[in-house]
Amino acid sequence: MRYLIKGGIVVDPVADTLTCTDILVEEGMIKEIGQLSDSEAEVIAAEGNYVCPGFMDMHVHLREPGYEYKEDIVSGTRAAAMGGFTSVACMPNTNPVADNAAIISHVLAKARNAAARVFPIGALTKGSLGKELTEMADLKGAGAVALSDDGMPVMNADIMLRVMQYASMLEMTVISHCEDNKLSEGGQMHEGAVSAMLGLKGIPSLAEEIMVARDILLSEYTGCRLHLAHISTEGSVRLVRQAKERGVPVTAEATPHHFTLTEEAVQGYSTNAKVNPPLRRQTDVEAIKEGLRDGTIDVIATDHAPHAYHEKDVEFQYAPNGMIGLETAVGLIFTQLVQPGILTVPQAVAKLTCNPHRVLGLSGGRLLPGTPANITIIDPKLSEVVDPTKLLSKSKNTPFGRWKLTGLPVLTMKDGLLVMRDRQLLE
Amino acid sequence: MFWQRKDLLGLRYLTPEEINLILDTAVPMKEIIGRKIKKTPTLRGRSMVTLFYENSTRTRSSFDLAGKFLSADTVGLTASSSSVAKGESLRDTGLTLTAMGVDVVVMRHPASGAAEYLAKCIPAAVINAGDGTHEHPTQALLDMFTIREKKGSMAGLKVVIVGDILHSRVARSNIWGLTKMGAEVRVVGPITLMPKDIEKMGVKVYHRLEDALEGADVVNVLRIQLERQQQGLFPSLREYSRLYGINQKRLELTASDAIILHPGPMNRGVEIEHQVAYGNRSFINEQVTNGVAVRMALLYLLTGGEYHALSN
Ligand SMILES: [Zn+2]
Numbered sequence: 001m002r003y004l005i006k007g008g009i010v011v012d013p014v015a016d017t018l019t020c021t022d023i024l025v026e027e028g029m030i031k032e033i034g035q036l037s038d039s040e041a042e043v044i045a046a047e048g049n050y051v052c053p054g055f056m057d058m059h060v061h062l063r064e065p066g067y068e069y070k071e072d073i074v075s076g077t078r079a080a081a082m083g084g085f086t087s088v089a090c091m092p093n094t095n096p097v098a099d100n101a102a103i104i105s106h107v108l109a110k111a112r113n114a115a116a117r118v119f120p121i122g123a124l125t126k127g128s129l130g131k132e133l134t135e136m137a138d139l140k141g142a143g144a145v146a147l148s149d150d151g152m153p154v155m156n157a158d159i160m161l162r163v164m165q166y167a168s169m170l171e172m173t174v175i176s177h178c179e180d181n182k183l184s185e186g187g188q189m190h191e192g193a194v195s196a197m198l199g200l201k202g203i204p205s206l207a208e209e210i211m212v213a214r215d216i217l218l219s220e221y222t223g224c225r226l227h228l229a230h231i232s233t234e235g236s237v238r239l240v241r242q243a244k245e246r247g248v249p250v251t252a253e254a255t256p257h258h259f260t261l262t263e264e265a266v267q268g269y270s271t272n273a274k275v276n277p278p279l280r281r282q283t284d285v286e287a288i289k290e291g292l293r294d295g296t297i298d299v300i301a302t303d304h305a306p307h308a309y310h311e312k313d314v315e316f317q318y319a320p321n322g323m324i325g326l327e328t329a330v331g332l333i334f335t336q337l338v339q340p341g342i343l344t345v346p347q348a349v350a351k352l353t354c355n356p357h358r359v360l361g362l363s364g365g366r367l368l369p370g371t372p373a374n375i376t377i378i379d380p381k382l383s384e385v386v387d388p389t390k391l392l393s394k395s396k397n398t399p400f401g402r403w404k405l406t407g408l409p410v411l412t413m414k415d416g417l418l419v420m421r422d423r424q425l426l427e
Numbered sequence: 428m429f430w431q432r433k434d435l436l437g438l439r440y441l442t443p444e445e446i447n448l449i450l451d452t453a454v455p456m457k458e459i460i461g462r463k464i465k466k467t468p469t470l471r472g473r474s475m476v477t478l479f480y481e482n483s484t485r486t487r488s489s490f491d492l493a494g495k496f497l498s499a500d501t502v503g504l505t506a507s508s509s510s511v512a513k514g515e516s517l518r519d520t521g522l523t524l525t526a527m528g529v530d531v532v533v534m535r536h537p538a539s540g541a542a543e544y545l546a547k548c549i550p551a552a553v554i555n556a557g558d559g560t561h562e563h564p565t566q567a568l569l570d571m572f573t574i575r576e577k578k579g580s581m582a583g584l585k586v587v588i589v590g591d592i593l594h595s596r597v598a599r600s601n602i603w604g605l606t607k608m609g610a611e612v613r614v615v616g617p618i619t620l621m622p623k624d625i626e627k628m629g630v631k632v633y634h635r636l637e638d639a640l641e642g643a644d645v646v647n648v649l650r651i652q653l654e655r656q657q658q659g660l661f662p663s664l665r666e667y668s669r670l671y672g673i674n675q676k677r678l679e680l681t682a683s684d685a686i687i688l689h690p691g692p693m694n695r696g697v698e699i700e701h702q703v704a705y706g707n708r709s710f711i712n713e714q715v716t717n718g719v720a721v722r723m724a725l726l727y728l729l730t731g732g733e734y735h736a737l738s739n
Contacts, residue, residue, distance in 0.1 A: 188539075196622035197439070199539040199561030199599055204623070269540030315517060315538035317559065 001416065002026045004038050008046025008377065013053065013350035014366050023051060025373040028416030032369055046377055049410065052349045053367050054086025054374025057326060058356040059150070059175075059229055059253060059301035062088070062118070064110065065103065066095025071306035071394045073107065076326070077114035079304070079393040081419040083326040084409025085352075086374040087117040088304075089360060092128065093151040099123035099134045101142035108143050115419045116412075117374070119145040119360065124163050124174065130154045133163055136170050145360045148175035150229055153211055155181060161218055168224035173359055175227045176215045178236070179277065183207035188317055190278040194263040200316065203278050209235040216243040219250050227359050228252040230303050232277040234287035241296040251359050252291070253299035256325060256332035257399070259288045265399055271312040271319035272399040275305070292351065293342050299359060300351040302329045306395030324393045328386055328400045330378065334407020338380075345380075377411035384408055384423070392425060430728040434546040434553040437562035438603040446604060449724050450572050456727070457720035459496055470499035473730050475531040476524055477503045477556070483535055485691060486556050486565070489715070490533045493722035499531075499730075517541065521549040530730055534558075552729040560594050565725065566690050567600030569718040571608065573710050574645055576717070577686050582609030585682075587639045589671055590649030590698055591620040593660075597690045598649060602628050615639035616649075616671060619660045636671050640680040647688045648673050651698050664697055674700040678708065686710055 005023040010033065012019070022036040062076040071079075073090075080088050090107065092098030098107065104120045111118035122144030126132045128151065136147060147167055153176070154160040167174045184207040189195050191202020212228060216239060219226035228240065231252050240252045257275060262282050265273035273279060291297040305322025312319050333352075337343045343351075357365035364371065383406040388396040412420035419426055428448055438446070459467055475494045477487050487503065494501040506520065517536075524532055531552045534542055539559030546553040557563040574581055586605050592598045592614045605612050606629045614625060615633040626632050633639035640646065651667060661667050678685065687699075687709045695701050704711060 191623050193624040193627035196625045197599070197628060199559055199596060201560075202623060269543055310516070313516070313518065315536070315541045315544050317538035317540075 002038065002041035003044055004036060004041035005044045005046050005051055005375070005377070008049050008051035010367060011050050011052045011346050011349045012366065013346050013354045016346045018345060023367065023375070025375070025413070025416050028373055030367060030369050030371055030373050033367065044411065048379070048381070050345055050349070050378040050380060051367070052376045052378060053353040053365050054412070054414065055084050055330070055352040055376045056087040056089070056356045056365065057085045057302050057304065057329065057352075058089040058299060058360060060088045060090050060304040060326065061093065061306065061322070062090040063306060064094060065106065069394070070308050073110045073114055073118060075392065075394045076304070076306070077111065077116040077118060078425055079324070079326040079391065081115035081412045081414065082392045082425055083328070084330045084376040084378065084412055085116055085326060086376060086412055086414045087119060089119040089121055089145060089356070091148060091150040092121055092123040097123050097128050099126050099128065101135070101138045104139055104142035104144050115425070116414060119362070121146045121148050121175065123147065124149045124154060125159065128152050130156060130159060133166055136166055136172060140170055140172060145362060146173040146175050146227070148177065148229070150175060150177045153177055153179045153181055157214060157218070160215065161222065164218050164222040164224035164226070168222050171361070173225040173227050173361065175229050176211070177229050178208050178211035178215060178231070180207045180210045183210065187278070189266045189274065190263040190280050192263055192281060194266055198266065198269065200266075205233040205235055205280065205284070208233055208277055209239060212236045212239045216240070216248055216250055220246070220248045223249065226250045230255050230258065230277055230301070231297065232258045232280050232288070233284050237287045237291040237296055241291070241294070244296065251298040252296065253301045254288045254292060254297045255301060255303045256329050256336070257323060259285060259292065260332055260336050261399065269316040270399060271314070271316055272323055272397050274316060274319050274321055275323050276321035289337065289342050292337065298351065298355045300329070300333060301356065302326055304393075306393055307397050308395055312397050322397065324391070324395055324398050326393065327391050328398060328405065330409050331384070331386075331405025331407060332400070334378070334380060335405050338407060373413055373416040375411070375413040376409055378407060379410045380407045382406065382408045382410065434542070435564055435725055435729065436543050436546055436553065436555050438564045438567055438600045438607070439562065441607070443607050446568070446571070446608060449568055449721065449728065450575055452724035452728060453572050453717070453720040456723035457717065459723070460716060460719055465496050466498060467496065468498050469727060469732065470494070470497040470730055473530050474500045474502070474528060475533060475726060476529045477501070477533045478506060478520070478524070479504070479535040479556070480506045481535050481537050481557070483557065486535060489718045490556065490722050493719050493726055496719070497723055497726060499726060517545055518548040521545050525549045525551050531726060554725060554729065557596055559596065561596055562600045562603075563596040564600045565718065565722055566597045567604045569714055569721045570601055570647060570688055571604050572717045572721050573688060573714050574686070577710065578644065581605060584610045584644040585613065585642055586610045586645040586647065587613045587615060587643045588647045588649065589636065589639070589673065590616050590651055591655060592616050592625060592649075593620045593622050594652065594655070595649050601647060602630055606630070613639045613643070617661050617667070620655065636677065637680060640677055643681040643685050645686055645688065646673060646678075646681060648699050650690060650692065651694060653694070668697050672698060672700060673703050675702055678703060688714060691715070
């Protein structure tokens with residue numbers, strides 16, 4: 001198939017430019033970029049839309065193997081394609097945990113014909129129990145792009161030190177879920193005025209920041225590339241900013257919910273707002289936005305965490321942490337960050353393309369002739385009201401139901417194949 | 428004024444007028460308790476279930492008697508943790524009770540927000556009899572009823588709540604209720620038992636008991652759970668008692684007509700000295716009677732009774 005994407009505003013997140021031009025796609029590759037015409041190709045009119053490198057969400061939970069009732073690789077990647085993502089990196093907290101090459105191979109095999117490219121992340125420690133190192137070289141050999149015990153911190157600093165030394169030897173990025181689980185034990189939401197009123201045990205910001213500080217020191221000591229998942233507090237942003245100024249090889253990500261919602265979203269014991277790290281204060285939201293603006297935070301990732309309806313339809317305390325995010329992320333980014341002028345379009349796109357690729361040591365994330373045609377097209381004027389029942393994820397646990405979002409993906413092309421067009425998934 | 432809410436979930440959600448309506452309705456109810464024949468046909472044909480996921484003989488019997496004095500049919504259900512482990516959800520339990528024709532569910536539950544959740548699941552009225560560390564509205568209402576009885580009104584009073592504010596649903600309900608009624612609420616306790624940012628609820632926070640007691644009109648002494656020491660939240664009961672125990676000497680700092688309340692059961696000699704607990708300033712036993720009256724009032728209002736119809 002040949003496609004000519006005509007008249008769009010082509011976004012180059014590396015050069016930080018917007019150019020009105022055309023793109024020719026042939027046999028899964030970008031053939032040419034420029035003022036083009038081609039009578040053989042199917043024309044995709046893109047006037048007024050942003051033509052971007054395919055988006056990558058480097059932090060999702062696809063739940064397969066083990067929890068397919070929440071999500072599986074097929075449904076999760078369909079949700080990704082609908083949300084404008086051509087690639088996802090999936091966390092290893094499946095059942096069994098992706099702590100060995102067999103599971104990585106299994107995930108890759110299942111993902112072969114999926115609606116988005118899948119990059120598995122292997123576990124840092126066996127069973128993600130924080131005790132013994134995984135066979136990291138084997139994981140890498142099988143296709144793991146990075147290492148993480150996401151969902152759990154590695155509490156023992158000595159083990160984290162060995163993990164980072166070993167990972168740095170293999171040139172693999174360590175993705176850290178920063179949480180001192182003694183300080184957060186039993187916590188249900190952010191510790192503050194709202195937790196005081198609701199009588200829910202609070203999780204102090206400190207529980208995150210202490211581990212951010214520790215892992216930055218370990219990264220500095222070992223030279224290991226450290227990526228901090230879902231940072232959520234003002235203090236974490238400050239620590240990362242200072243570390244980057246010192247030249248520590250650290251990167252960080254933030255989620256759409258942490259730059260959009262505050263602890264107030266938990267009022268009424270809304271279990272869809274129960275997430276870890278928890279939704280914080282307004283000052284933290286402002287700090288996250290500033291961190292995104294000044295480049296302290298490199299990546300926007302969703303931490304897409306599907307849970308079945310019955311699991312969230314319980315007393316707040318018994319509900320699992322997490323919310324889905326793949327299908328609302330782009331709308332939230334445009335509505336919350338681009339339209340208010342916090343990020344330019346190339347800056348926002350960089351957080352979804354070249355930056356996550358760079359963090360994971362992958363090529364891609366830029367539209368260049370001769371590279372695979374992974375393309376996302378955004379209509380910045382298109383508005384939609386989020387209807388959770390219409391989302392493609394198996395789970396519907398989103399707090400953004402009935403939110404009106406403006407700036408939505410209208411086309412997703414994976415390796416030259418159209419997977420989503422005009423807000424419809426193509427089978 | 429008429430009662431219009433389906434449920435009683437917490438004092439946070441009530442207006443001062445609604446609080447007054449409950450307290451006013453409790454006055455004739457208390458009179459019934461004082462009669463030789465403690466029975467009125469008011470709630471005949473109405474049904475009430477007490478659904479307790481946590482033990483509390485006191486609160487439960489208080490509700491049970493309140494229902495019986497008004498001729499409601501009452502059933503007690505103890506939901507052992509095993510039924511939760513078997514996987515029956517609170518929604519399903521509520522729907523089952525509804526299908527059996529229950530008008531009012533009185534629930535005690537270890538999770539904050541559980542009553543609010545149940546109320547959304549079922550059409551029957553839900554009374555929160557204590558949910559986690561969130562609210563215990565009927566306890567606060569009986570405290571307020573007692574204060575109003577002794578002091579005439581709550582506006583302008585200095586009310587001190589002493590102890591483990593962090594884990595106390597009684598404290599939270601009292602804070603909401605009393606501040607709405609115009610009282611000045613002071614909370615005092617060790618910093619490790621004080622919720623962060625609690626002052627945003629409109630209270631003054633103290634860590635030195637003597638400062639908090641200065642000129643107080645009401646001292647509400649919370650029960651200290653002995654296991655909090657094991658959790659390392661304070662060093663010893665001895666030190667707790669030395670810093671936060673209410674004794675005769677400390678009471679001299681309060682207003683000369685200050686009253687002492689305690690939600691019970693008391694740890695005598697720990698949070699409260701024997702002489703204070705049984706002294707002439709203490710209304711701890713009267714609180715128990717008032718508890719039944721307030722609960723009768725609520726059952727009456729939530730099943731469609733009107734205050735004026737009663738008083739005519
Ligand atoms: Zn995580």
